[in-house]
Amino acid sequence: MGPVPNRPDEPDDxxxxYVGLDARTAEERARERGWSTVRAVxxxxxxxxxxxxxxxxxxxxxxxVRRCWRG
Structure with missing residues (x-):
C-alpha cells in the first residue's frame, strides 16, 4: 500500500x-498532538x-512501538 497523504484537518505528525517509545508515552503524545483514535496492536x-x-x-x-501508521 502506498503512503496516505496528510489531510489538512488531520494532525501533521x-x-x-513514535518508534522506540513505550506504548503509554506514545499514546499520550498522540492524543496531545490531536489524534482522536489510538490503536495499538x-x-x-x-x-x-x-x-x-x-x-x-x-x-x-x-x-x-515498533511501527506506526495513520488511518
Missing amino acids: DLDS PPGAIITMEYLFGRINFEVADDV
Whole structure:
C-alpha cells in the first residue's frame, strides 16, 4: 500500500518519532498532538485495513512501538 497523504484537518505528525517509545508515552503524545483514535496492536495481528480519519496505529511488542501508521 502506498503512503496516505496528510489531510489538512488531520494532525501533521512525524510518525517515525513514535518508534522506540513505550506504548503509554506514545499514546499520550498522540492524543496531545490531536489524534482522536489510538490503536495499538501486537505484531502479526489481523486487523481491519480501512482508513479511519484521525486514527494512528501502533504495532507494539514488549511494550515498545515498533511501527506506526495513520488511518
